[in-house]
Amino acid sequence: MLAAIILTFLVRKRSLAFLLTLVGTICLVIAFPVIFFAFTEPVNTQLRQWTVDTIPADWMRWRDQWEYSHAARFVFQFIGFCTLLLSVLVETPKNRPLTEVLAERQCQGVV
Template identity: 50%
Template structure:
């Protein structure tokens, strides 16, 4: 559940990407920096992101004795950590840069900052989608039933 909630803001970024890349400097900076339409994506999104990672790690530990399920779950957890690391490396520095634009002129090469911010969000959406896919798959893979045991439906 937390992974799907974490994926939601990322998918919003991905789906908005084509249109936002057509914004001129004034509109993009106004919407993104000055009006900060993504304000809750950072605060609420951070709770979802950290919760998703922790839940995936707990799930990985719980299924550690089931080889195939363990590796699929581990893959999902690793991808969630990778998405978070990517956010720290590529999005957070842009957020810090944009904060400076509130009191300083927007640099002439603003497109470079915009592109890094937009594309890093898009890549994170794809990584999280893969992570969610693996985590869902991990709970759909059947564990072998020991001989003589009955399946409770």
């Protein structure tokens, strides 16, 4: 996640790459700290206190919250990864040698 935040800063002058990188970074930030600490960790905290004799009657609600929070995290992480990958692919030239592209960017002051 920290690398995505740094990457977002580094590509801020490239409009399409910046937009895709920003979307990916936001999705990753939503996935880990937000969803995890708002939905998954409260269930983990409750679960650590349970014993075989103290399982609550609404344990299925807790299980569902835990499962759905993991599913939501996966969706946000997947979207974040895909948009970060796409941000790299839109910047990759199709038929030009890499050395030519790097030289051009160095002249523009982008690298």
